[in-house]
Amino acid sequence: MKMQRVQALAWKEWREIVRDRLFFALAFVVPALLMVLFGYGLSFDVENVPFALIDHDRTAQSRDYGYRFIGSRYFDFKGYAANEADAYDLIAGGEVRAVLVIPPGFGRDLAQGRPAQVQTLIDGTFPNRALTIRGYVGAINAERSLDSAANYLAARSGLPYADVRARLQPVTLEVRYLFNEAVLSIWSLAPKLIMLILMISPPFLTALGVVREKENGSIFNIYASDISRGEFLLGKLAPYVAISCVNSLLLWLMAVGLYRVPFKGDFAFFALASVVYVACTTGVGLVVSVLVRTQIAAMIVTMVITLIPAVLYSGLIIPVTSLSDAASFVAHAMPAMYYADIVVGCFLKGAGVAELWRPLLVLALYACALFAAGYALFSKRPAS
């Protein structure tokens, strides 16, 4: 392998990229813009859940119960509904996600010391949101329920209310949130966005690199030259890896500067891992490019094998541990998951080589495997 030939090809590729001004600009604009959009737009905090209330009871007790929800920052009160049929329309139309129904006799039951029942109707279209809403409802209800029991016991026993309340809840749970102390989802999100965006953008930069020459016929210049397969692939890849490395630095700066995510780890290690990771993701594009015959096919294949898995199997939205076997296999077959471990570790946990050498090793092997695949698939003497 002669470095001179690699250099010449990389330089030719680089000039080609730079001369296509729109493409060159998009190569940097797209990742940055996605970082801004996702950083502000992708929030997994379920807050301000629009909800409506049906109060059949209309007593002081039922009003107080309803106000616990109205006053909560998790819920956004949209008004009273008359009956269950209205509730159905509201939920089906997506105007509210939950309806709280207080039946007649609620206040009377509580006043007489009997358990009372209420019902919450939840829109199950988006299951994870439904689960979170259930969690909120449960918590607010438990709190109010305890108040009501304590009130009743205090009135009967004559003890002060606060004592009774404390006795009813003998064990308090102190929750300590680790690694993301404020449970700010932007802290856990921004590092993973670096992973996501570097999974989406680089393959697309590279995907058309080889197949374009095939479609244009300029590939015959390569076939006829004395450049070897390995030199050709390396030279093709180099400029795109360089662009993506600049982008990863840019994204890191945005995470730290714009979103104020603390970076606790070792920057040198992070930089090394990022270079290996973008080598993987640009490599994916290169292999696709070598494999297919038309540019359209290259675009579709890249889209299907990167964008879709990046949504589902990268651990961004759904943690890899809660995937089924088949999906977890897909996740393990993608470089995204390993890099996610590295970024989250570097940003939030302050981890370094000692903890994270394993995912880095996997990424390095992955890059080598991709290169080997590209080498095997690319032939200077195509069959037809």
Added chain:
Amino acid sequence: MNALSLWCLQLKVMFGKELRQLGRDRVLLAFIVYAFTVDIFLAASGVSLQLKLASTYVEDVDHSSASRELASRFLPPYFQLQGELASERAADAALSSGRAMLVLTVPAGFGEDLARGEPTHVQLQVDTSNAVLGFLAASYAEQIVARFGLETVDAGKTPLPVIENRTRVWFNPNQEDSWFMGISELLNVITIFSVLLPAAAAVREKERGTIEQLLVSPLTPLQILLPKVLSMTLVILAGTALALFGVLRPCFGVPMAGSVPAFFALTALYVFTSAGFGLLAATVARNLAQAGMLTILILAPMLFLSGAWTPPEAMPEWLAVFTHFSPLYYFINISFGLLLKGQTVAALWPSVLGMMALGMAAFAAGLLRFRRQFG
């Protein structure tokens, strides 16, 4: 031959050309089939958003029967007790290595305090690297501890005036992730193809120069662009039928509560709308590499900010306004309305109207730019 039938004939010929061109790209066809079947199957079967068997360790300093009783309540399906940790340092190590998601620490004297009726506390450390699951784990744990406390206090005493809140979840009573994941994955695949395919088909003609041939022919710009969209619509509808009747219904029992013909009609409309965005991008791009980056710029926000993952109410206001410019936002309402909720088209007309308006605007803008470039 009158003008109209000539117009239709020209359209038909172009339509046939587009279909043939698409059919000859075997790799492309294979991936279309893959995306509408295997990919959707994987997404629907493989993904669960619920807290499942969160790896839990206990650091029990107290070693009383009460502490053991409390720990034993951290049960599947939410929690999985992995064992005991001897020291705080072991707990830290387990948490930072990711082996433990939760560590419950019961302090010394917990059992005695409880027996004497004195308030006491336990500590839960939660790995919130994943904020959603961290929140869910903490809220389930709080419920477990509250119930444990209440039961220790009044084991078998008179019923108290507590409030029971029964939750009923509509449209997906068991919170089947497969329904949500399967349908939203189908919508994602439809979106990707309907933006990318027509855009790529148009730019390819520009890049190769075959567009010049079309321009000197008696075809109008509409007759050049429309067949591209129509042929892709046909392919995407076939794929959708395959996904619905070949995967989602037989494998996962997605209910399809509303009208299926209406769903297909509106899918066709949606493909048209998104294709309009693709064509608009195609008029900007000069080659496929540019088109690729531009479609990412259109697609990625459309897919992630459609409202399926983050509801508009959770976004900052300036961004929530943007969701109304994403046709997928409307199409999600329509699809979940028709497939899960069993709504009628009449109830969905605001979404249909919104989608139609967007599509017409994008298409008109695309045509206009195309005319100006080549007119």
